[in-house]
Amino acid sequence: MQLVVSSSPHLRLKVSTSWLMRQVIISLIPAAVASILLFNWRACFVISLSVLSCVISEEIILRIRKKPSAIKDGSAALTGLLLALTLPPTIKWYEIILGGFVAVFFGKQIFGGLGQNIFNPALVGRAFLAAAYPHDLTTWIKPFHFQAITCATPLALRKFDHIIVPIKDLFLGTTGGCLGETSALCLILGGIYLLVRKVIDWRIPLSMILTVSFISSIFYFLNPLNGSVLFHLFSGGFLLGAFFMATDPVTTPVTKKGRFIFGISCGILIMIIRYFGGLPEGVMYSIIFMNAFVPLINRLTLPKPFGYAKK
Amino acid sequence: MIKVEERKNPQHNLKTEKFLSPKKLYLSLRQHIGAPSKEIVKIKEKVEEAQILAEPQARVSSYLSSPKKGEVVNIDYFNHPILGRDKMIVIRCDSEEKKYSERKDIAMIPKDELLRVIKEAGVVGMGGAGFPTYIKLQPPQKVDTLIINGCECEPYLAGDYRLMIENMEGIFKGIEIITKIIEPERIFFCVEDNKPEAIKKINSILALKKYNLASTQLVVLKSAYPQGGEKQLIYKVTKRKVPSGGLPLDVGCLVHNVATCFSIYEAVYFSKPLIERIVTFAGDALETPKNIWLKIGTLIPELFERGILKFKKEPKKVIFGGPMMGIALKNLDYPILKTTGGVLFLSDEVDFEEESRCLHCARCVDVCPMGLVPLEFVKYVKNKEYARLNEIFIKDCIECGMCSFACPAKIPIVHYIKIGKLYAVGSK
Numbered sequence: 001m002q003l004v005v006s007s008s009p010h011l012r013l014k015v016s017t018s019w020l021m022r023q024v025i026i027s028l029i030p031a032a033v034a035s036i037l038l039f040n041w042r043a044c045f046v047i048s049l050s051v052l053s054c055v056i057s058e059e060i061i062l063r064i065r066k067k068p069s070a071i072k073d074g075s076a077a078l079t080g081l082l083l084a085l086t087l088p089p090t091i092k093w094y095e096i097i098l099g100g101f102v103a104v105f106f107g108k109q110i111f112g113g114l115g116q117n118i119f120n121p122a123l124v125g126r127a128f129l130a131a132a133y134p135h136d137l138t139t140w141i142k143p144f145h146f147q148a149i150t151c152a153t154p155l156a157l158r159k160f161d162h163i164i165v166p167i168k169d170l171f172l173g174t175t176g177g178c179l180g181e182t183s184a185l186c187l188i189l190g191g192i193y194l195l196v197r198k199v200i201d202w203r204i205p206l207s208m209i210l211t212v213s214f215i216s217s218i219f220y221f222l223n224p225l226n227g228s229v230l231f232h233l234f235s236g237g238f239l240l241g242a243f244f245m246a247t248d249p250v251t252t253p254v255t256k257k258g259r260f261i262f263g264i265s266c267g268i269l270i271m272i273i274r275y276f277g278g279l280p281e282g283v284m285y286s287i288i289f290m291n292a293f294v295p296l297i298n299r300l301t302l303p304k305p306f307g308y309a310k311k
Numbered sequence: 312m313i314k315v316e317e318r319k320n321p322q323h324n325l326k327t328e329k330f331l332s333p334k335k336l337y338l339s340l341r342q343h344i345g346a347p348s349k350e351i352v353k354i355k356e357k358v359e360e361a362q363i364l365a366e367p368q369a370r371v372s373s374y375l376s377s378p379k380k381g382e383v384v385n386i387d388y389f390n391h392p393i394l395g396r397d398k399m400i401v402i403r404c405d406s407e408e409k410k411y412s413e414r415k416d417i418a419m420i421p422k423d424e425l426l427r428v429i430k431e432a433g434v435v436g437m438g439g440a441g442f443p444t445y446i447k448l449q450p451p452q453k454v455d456t457l458i459i460n461g462c463e464c465e466p467y468l469a470g471d472y473r474l475m476i477e478n479m480e481g482i483f484k485g486i487e488i489i490t491k492i493i494e495p496e497r498i499f500f501c502v503e504d505n506k507p508e509a510i511k512k513i514n515s516i517l518a519l520k521k522y523n524l525a526s527t528q529l530v531v532l533k534s535a536y537p538q539g540g541e542k543q544l545i546y547k548v549t550k551r552k553v554p555s556g557g558l559p560l561d562v563g564c565l566v567h568n569v570a571t572c573f574s575i576y577e578a579v580y581f582s583k584p585l586i587e588r589i590v591t592f593a594g595d596a597l598e599t600p601k602n603i604w605l606k607i608g609t610l611i612p613e614l615f616e617r618g619i620l621k622f623k624k625e626p627k628k629v630i631f632g633g634p635m636m637g638i639a640l641k642n643l644d645y646p647i648l649k650t651t652g653g654v655l656f657l658s659d660e661v662d663f664e665e666e667s668r669c670l671h672c673a674r675c676v677d678v679c680p681m682g683l684v685p686l687e688f689v690k691y692v693k694n695k696e697y698a699r700l701n702e703i704f705i706k707d708c709i710e711c712g713m714c715s716f717a718c719p720a721k722i723p724i725v726h727y728i729k730i731g732k733l734y735a736v737g738s739k
Binding site: 001002003004005006007008009010011012013014015016017019020073113114115116198201249250251252253254255256298302303304305306307308 | 313315316466542546552553554555557625626627628629630634635636637638639640641642643655657660661662663664667668669670671672673674676677680681682683684686703704707710712713715716717718719720721723725726729
């Protein structure tokens with residue numbers, strides 16, 4: 001009789017890393033489908049190429065590092081999908097490939113692979129592209145047009161032209177913007193799915209949403225052209241960031257208090273950039289910026305164990 | 312909140328069977344916390360059932376009595392599930408069973424005499440830790456709250472539940488004795504809501520007000536692991552927090568398991584030492600799970616040889632205790648201890664997934680009942696930064712296993728914590 005000897009516990013919850021990644025991918029399906037409906041084949045092309053680029057880059061890097069293949073954990077595919085959803089539909093093919101490579105190599109593998117990275121890999125890829133190809137990353141097209149007719153994003157319209165796009169268009173996604181960020185409806189559906197299946201913790205999205213709501217309601221009260229609460233929640237990359245980027249377990253705090261601090265800080269930074277920054281949108285930079293503070297937040301919010309007197 | 316599956320069916324509904332005629336018994340001298348007992352018998356000596364075989368060597372130690380009439384055939388080192396190997400007294404048993412007669416003068420027995428009887432009966436905490444009961448019953452400070460623990464939150468195990476269904480009067484008589492000794496102001500009898508029969512019994516006994524108990528209250532808790540943990544239970548019931556490194560006494564509480572109460576009852580009423588207990592045998596490798604009332608010291612293989620237990624398929628893992636905190640055995644040759652609540656034989660119900668990288672998802676942080684950050688322990692142990700483990704309170708870990716249970720990367724966190732605790736000792 002051959003018996004396995006291992007440390008307790010001998011029961012395990014049937015939740016694995018690859019299951020978690022799959023859940024996030026499933027939750028992004030509505031947003032991905034919406035992007036295909038809105039921007040037709042271009043969206044399909046961007047998503048496929050981005051996923052392929054990330055997965056192949058990761059496999060090559062792992063082979064060079066003499067590490068086992070990690071295709072099964074689904075994390076590279078998820079990075080590719082998230083990256084695609086933050087890109088404009090008209091982006092060029094080589095830019096996608098490069099973005100995917102940078103996301104996986106500089107965003108993840110250079111730190112030692114899954115679980116070791118400091119910054120959200122998809123956002124690293126996008127930040128690189130935004131710096132390398134600023135023009136292509138800020139060219140947007142109108143949805144439902146086969147020929148590309150350029151237009152501006154709702155946030156850019158607010159900032160530079162003082163035009164507020166109707167909430168209905170923001171909710172459904174019939175505006176210019178990145179593939180996955182236009183339809184608030186689809187992102188909310190995905191976010192609810194993740195919360196219900198307990199894939200993500202509610203603390204970060206909730207504190208981000210409340211912070212943005214609070215700040216934008218004050219500014220809306222001062223001047224309606226600043227945009228209403230719903231305008232700020234539904235426009236730009238906010239929901240994509242709040243539900244899918246700022247909840248990445250690897251790059252966010254592990255303590256409960258820390259998650260509130262992270263969410264609130266992200267919300268404040270987003271609103272500072274939107275109101276006072278040179279750019280119309282600041283979700284990506286806010287999250288990357290806060291990613292850098294995660295080790296510090298973790299250390300400062302280390303909870304006092306049960307049975308210790310509160311100071 | 313992540314919930315651990317109970318897996319208590321059908322054990323919960325299986326009447327306890329008796330197996331009181333083993334051929335051989337292996338009695339460890341360390342079945343309790345504290346100093347090992349010192350044997351007072353010699354090889355080839357004939358012993359009677361309930362005769363004392365070993366005595367305490369220090370203040371925190373225990374007596375050990377013979378579970379059967381027979382002959383001491385060996386005193387040697389043998390497999391011990393917790394300690395690896397330990398000195399054991401081996402007895403070849405006669406089939407004769409001892410008759411115990413009930414004492415009639417219970418109400419007249421003074422406190423000191425009660426304590427002496429409980430001490431000599433070798434009663435220890437039967438919930439798992441095995442702390443000698445007579446010490447717990449002599450608290451150096453005032454205890455105002457007595458908590459009776461009938462939670463049994465470990466999956467699979469059903470012995471405490473069966474004991475409550477089948478011997479509730481005995482448990483209450485035991486509680487009455489404890490009450491007489493420590494005179495608490497109030498008693499909480501805690502049971503989880505997955506034990507409806509026990510709840511019914513407790514309610515009907517409390518309604519009769521038959522026993523001389525301080526104000527006693529039944530507390531029905533929603534079933535959850537690790538509820539039966541002493542500190543967690545005290546907090547749930549009294550909202551008092553046992554300080555880190557402290558004892559329940561520090562917050563005026565005393566917790567006793569229902570099986571311990573029953574042993575106290577048997578010791579006092581029948582002068583019967585702690586030599587028998589209920590053990591749940593379960594798991595998918597067994598043909599049928601069973602709750603068996605058996606002699607302490609019974610070897611697991613004997614139960615198979617005598618046809619009491621049968622394998623349906625080959626077990627891949629055999630666990631001494633519950634699945635969350637129990638110890639995996641390397642073979643079957645281990646004896647039942649005073650603290651053994653169950654032995655599990657698992658085949659397909661175990662999962663052997665390989666450990667992968669930590670995602671920092673913090674599920675371990677969310678589920679830790681002690682408010683610790685388990686992933687940090689893993690990091691420091693892997694980096695051999697043992698000195699830093701104390702800064703993040705490794706000593707407060709109760710090893711309940713929730714962190715490893717919840718981990719999606721399948722990291723055996725408790726394994727790393729156990730290693731960490733060994734190395735953290737001594738380093739400041």
